[in-house]
Amino acid sequence: MTVCDEIKTQAKEICSVKTAKKTLPITQWLPKYCCQWFQCDLIAGLTVGLTVIPQGLAYAVVAELPPQYGLYSSFMGCFIYCLFGTSKDITLGPTAIMSLMTAQFASGLSPVPHNATYALILTLMCGCIQLLMGILNLGIIVEFISYPVINGFTSAAAIIIAFGQVKHILGLQNIPRDFLQSVYYTFAKLPQTRIADLIMGIVCLILLAGLKKMKSIDWGDENEEDIPVCRKISRKFIWVIGTARNAVIVISGALIAAACISQGFDTFSVVGPLPEGLPTFQLPNFTLHNGSTTVSTAQIFSDIGIGFGVVPLLSLVETIAIGKAFARQNNYRIDANQELIAIGISNILGSFVSAYPVTGSFSRTAVNSQSGVKTPAGGIFTGCLILLALAVLTPAFYYIPQSALAAVIISAVLQMVDFKIIMKLWKVKKLDLIPLGITFLLSFALGIEYGILIGILVTLFIVLYPLARPTVKVTLRPETSRDIVILQPNQGLMFPGTEYIMEQIEGYSYEGPPKMVVIDCSHISAIDYTTIQGIEGVIGELKRKKCSVVFSCVQIQVLDVLLKADIPGFRSANTTEEAADFSTLPDEEKCINGIGHDEIDEDEENPIQPLLGNTRQNSIA
Template sequence: MMEPEESQPLLSHRRTHSSPPPRITIHAGMGVAKVVKMVAKNYCKKCCSVENLKERVPITNWLPKYNLHTLQCDLVAGLTVALTVIPQGLAYAKIARLPTQYGLYSAFMGCFVYCFLGTAKDITLGPTAIMSLMTAAFAYSPVENDPTYAIVLCLLCGCVQFLMGVLNLGILVNFISYPVINAFTSAAAITIGFGQVKGIFGLTDIPRDFPHMVYETFRKLPETKVWDMTMGLICLILLFLLKVSFVSSTKEIVETLLCVKVCRYIVWLTGTAANAIIVITAAGVVAILRSQDINDAISITGDIKAGLPPFRAPSFSVQNGNDTISAGTIFSGIGAGIGIVPLLGLVELIAIGKAFARQNNYKIFPNQELIAIGIANILSSFMSSYPVTGSFSRTAVNSQSGVKTPASGIVTGAVVLIALQFLTPLFFYIPKAALSAVIISAVIQMVDYKIVKKLWKANKIDLIPLFVTFVSSLGVGIEYGILIGVGVDLLLLLYPIARPKIDVSELGVVVLKVDQGVRFPAVDFLQNTVTEAATIQGDKLRSVVVDCTYVTATDYSSVQGIIELIAEFKRKDARIVFACLGTKVLDTLQDRDIPDFLVSSTVEEGCKFLQDELSPEFGDLGKSGETTVVVPPDYSGIRL
């Protein structure tokens, strides 16, 4: 017997750094064809190197160190996850609005692929609640029970993710903040969980959008089927109790007696396999009732197509009566899902991977994860799967089961294949209420209400994208809520650029200090702020010094704005001095040959110049249109 313990990964803790490719020397007179040939040869040599192979096929890092103890750990973990994924897969297919067997079709290929290409030992790929919800939102076929849209979405999702990985676009996940991800996940969990209330109470014809779903569910409560409600509530309570036993049994307690260890292991195994135990028991109850001629008391799953799905390319057309739905219509029907679903799959995978990588002391690499999940989705589409990604609940079970390497996925996938081939007739008796209870118990842990208190203490401004994402996801739909949340996030990110902080002070002369680079969104704001600070009577301006210590970058629009500002001050008999300019910014401004451009190395020197050297008539500042240096001649970086 093996009790759960903190596992030590065989995966390398650091990425293998490939040696730099040999330098290519190009001489004058070399032909274009020869240059292209040299570049191609160098690129191929780099791609075919052993170091690059280890980066792109991570199994080559841990397989040479594989041993019998590791195999034992992976077998236990793989079997345990399989007992979780089978009932979850059946349940998630309902969320995706697909026949039940498609949940299992989506549960094995990703496990096989990730074993070879994944960088995290704990992650297990397969159907998830959020991917199922996204499939229902973007890939619902007009033909009842037709999976074509979902399978095509899976293929497109894989192609997009693979391309992003090849182009090293894993960085895109960094532009979605934690509050947005958290709010989206919580809203999705509430939407999915409340959507399963109808299964618990045996209700029908409940709409899928959240506001109408809530209204119709409460309106139809008098139609509740007592047997379904009893079955559902009992399953929920038992799942809760079993999950509590799972948590308590995984705490590290030093025990010396073998019998105590065996008991703890049995309790732990019962907790991890809670979903399977509940579903099997509920199906047994239904079978007993039916043997007593009580056939319609509890709503059941019904017939599930037996056998393995055929390995074939996705179809890009659907027969709808006498009409044929073409590929173009399918693509337009999926619409924005082509971009949203791959990105959400990546976000879910990376969020889970990073959490368990920190916990178990190893690293994951987003670009390689993109390649892994991309290939997994592409190959899964050939097995009639809808989009898959990493599952939080099953990854937690995998980690707690003592997994050592991604090889546990092979065991999980094999068990799912066996279930499809031999056990599908037994799934006929599974109550819908039991599957709804499995979904609710799986997604309820995704609701993180404690984040509000944490953000309130850390940075209150982060509450804005959190609440906007959460409310919009529930109000207008999950698929649009994440887009709105990212949009608000970008606005908050860009606001300091468009409205930089400008401190105004008096040192005998008005001094304005800009706290960051000046980019095009900030041009009008800078002009207005400087002008307002310099205005004394009506339209009359007085001279000012602009402290540019922290101005490290400019662009064409900001340079144009500075030119206009200088010209406006000159028209109104005033001057503006730019102090403490960095060499890079100064060079950019000097290259434009800006008329009447005044610079100083320090704020004090700029103020002294305006106080001592400028008469009301401006004295002699040199020829109009020239750059004037108002500091000692040794000012570094100045070019006249």
């Protein structure tokens, strides 16, 4: 096939209907859209909107940005995900963890407090990285992060976020962002507690817990047809109030604060004035003016540093974990690479409307699913409600108490803490407690970015260690002598375990070397170049000690690689018994019953070629 033919083939594939449906999942469900789906998506979208508005305002505080940036970050993903997303349930927007990451890597590093320049640059670059990862099909990266690491990270992040809101419950000022310092200064400043904020915060927490409990009331297994209409309506009303509990609490708190302020009582710490209307659609600024000095683009990128890697990765992990959970629950599949594309485009365009990095929200996705959403179009109604709130309700946000927002955050994140897994892991696999504990503890001591990175490295070490120290079963023939030693590795011969395996082989030749070492390869399905070099050295060393080496039960793809390597003295037998028989044969017969690579004439036909077929083209070199 010529280059032109290859280009034409690729072009046809890219422009095919199959590719279009994969790139734009909306083309798969839009032709089947109906009025019933519209009704379900409308109800679910508006319900999620009532949840995301108070959460957005609250999470912006966690991100150390003015509250309106939480709403700016809430609507773009709703529209973009409808086009590119593969899950009907996922809702994109600000989350507790992404807000904490934004504070850690962006807004918290800005020399100008509460300035969004760093956050918007992080959003844009995060989106570009995610889009590139999706195009390159790198969604598989999420498979290398184990559940214990994710659990340790989310539990630590939830505790850090929750304790970070205690200062707002108490009405304290000038508390450092660092967790350990914040603990110290919070207790040190307890005498400065504002009683009104404390009462408001505690009452809001109690009401949020009560409303959440009301939402999950089990009404029994009564027949739906036998329930009176008034009872059905009352149950639905209780469910709606419980689902929209964040909005109910925030609105109630704002009304109380507004009433107090109108009477001249400045008792609550409130959000204060916010810019009215929608954000301007523009490219983020890549420089920051701080008085008479200007922070350059290079300096901003240097300050964010590792955040450009950690934030896109955690965003992917959070979204895929949520998407897979609800996909299993509702019997459909999601595409990790397509999800990366959807999140990437959402963040890229979101940076143009002053959004900080977004990802899938577990709490809002659960609300979306329980509300009966049928397609990603539910996000359109959520986005429209947020835009309406920005256009009309911004002046009312002035009166929202900081303690009420803090209560919303604490109530949302504490359910992310899961200590039950410790007992499960203790029963199932105690070794998994190590990465969980390391991730959890180091997130407090060094920061959550280092906690999860070190946790991932520890997990990879645990996974790769068996490759470096594989189990080798040893059999002697006859059992009373060391004439023939049969070694059977329990897995593939790859470079981490090459030296160990070779030491095992050579170890039986130090004192009273056997006549033959047989390597049973029945469990070996892969081999690499480093191992081939080790095999070549071992064969040469044992040959000098008058000890021969024979490989048995070699799988076709492995045998193909070994023959290509042209190892002097390499011999192979179909079974271990045939390999053991080599020791009783004259040297001139050994190359007939087995394959002695150094005895085969290059011009002769390879005796195993009919078995190999086309595996030479696909072998591991």
